[in-house]
Amino acid sequence: xIRVVLPAYLRTLAHLxxxxxxxxxxxxxxxxxxxxxxxxxxxLRGTIRDQxxxxxxxxxxxxxxxxxxxHEPPDAPLPGAVVSGDEPFxxxxxxxxxxxxxx
Numbered sequence: 001x002i003r004v005v006l007p008a009y010l011r012t013l014a015h016l017x018x019x020x021x022x023x024x025x026x027x028x029x030x031x032x033x034x035x036x037x038x039x040x041x042x043x044l045r046g047t048i049r050d051q052x053x054x055x056x057x058x059x060x061x062x063x064x065x066x067x068x069x070x071h072e073p074p075d076a077p078l079p080g081a082v083v084s085g086d087e088p089f090x091x092x093x094x095x096x097x098x099x100x101x102x103x
Contacts, residue, residue, distance in 0.1 A: 002036075004033060010093070013047065026083075027075075028078050054074065062089065063089075065082065
């Protein structure tokens with residue numbers, strides 16, 4: 001079982017209270033996880049990656065085993081700890097904006 005942690009706004013959209021557990025056929029890659037996630041929760045299609053190009057949406061990041069995997073190829077194999085279910089695959093909604101300095 002692959003464990004996937006979603007940001008709060010996507011959990012709300014999919015009516016989930018906590019992380020998701022998915023059966024994903026090897027090889028386990030970000031793409032195969034997203035395919036399984038969107039199949040099980042079709043309301044998430046287009047929220048994490050573009051439906052036409054399949055590219056990760058801006059301001060969405062992927063992490064696993066304390067590593068930022070956002071710029072890795074979508075078909076790159078994930079670490080063994082994710083495949084075994086020991087570590088989750090994290091989908092994080094990045095926060096954009098600047099800081100405002102006040103004096």
